[in-house]
Amino acid sequence: MSTPGYCDLHIYRGDDFRAEFHFAGPRPNAWTDGAPINLTGWSFAAQWRSAPDSEESVDFSIDASFxxxxEVAISxxxxxxxxxxRDGWFDLQAVKSGETRTWVHGRCLLTKDVTR
Known part of the structure; x- marks a missing residue:
C-alpha cells in the first residue's frame, strides 16, 4: 500500500468517539472484496492536530485486538x-520491522455540543 486511504471523521464534542477501520488487499474481481490484511505485529499510533504541521496534538487510543x-479502531x-x-486533521500510522506506513488520513469535522 503506497497511498494512504482517505476518510473524514465526524466527532461530536463532549461525546466518546470511536472509528473502526477494516483493511483489505486488492479486489480479485468486481464482485468480491479483497481478503483482510493481517496487521499482526504492527504498532499503531494516531493523532488529531488542528493543522498537519501544528504542534498541538491529541493522541487517539488504539484498539488492535482484531x-x-x-481491523483497527481509534477512539x-x-x-x-x-x-x-475546532476541526482538525488525523492520520493512522503503523511501524513494523523498521517500516513506517500511514494507513489512513483525513479531516476531523467537529460538531459543537449544545447540552453541557
Whole structure:
C-alpha cells in the first residue's frame, strides 16, 4: 500500500468517539472484496492536530485486538473531545520491522455540543 486511504471523521464534542477501520488487499474481481490484511505485529499510533504541521496534538487510543483480521479502531474519550474547539486533521500510522506506513488520513469535522 503506497497511498494512504482517505476518510473524514465526524466527532461530536463532549461525546466518546470511536472509528473502526477494516483493511483489505486488492479486489480479485468486481464482485468480491479483497481478503483482510493481517496487521499482526504492527504498532499503531494516531493523532488529531488542528493543522498537519501544528504542534498541538491529541493522541487517539488504539484498539488492535482484531489486527489479524485487518481491523483497527481509534477512539477519543468524552473529556478529549470536550477539549476540542475546532476541526482538525488525523492520520493512522503503523511501524513494523523498521517500516513506517500511514494507513489512513483525513479531516476531523467537529460538531459543537449544545447540552453541557
Amino acid at each position: 489486527a489479524a483480521s485487518g 477519543l474519550s468524552e473529556s478529549q473531545t470536550a477539549a476540542l474547539d
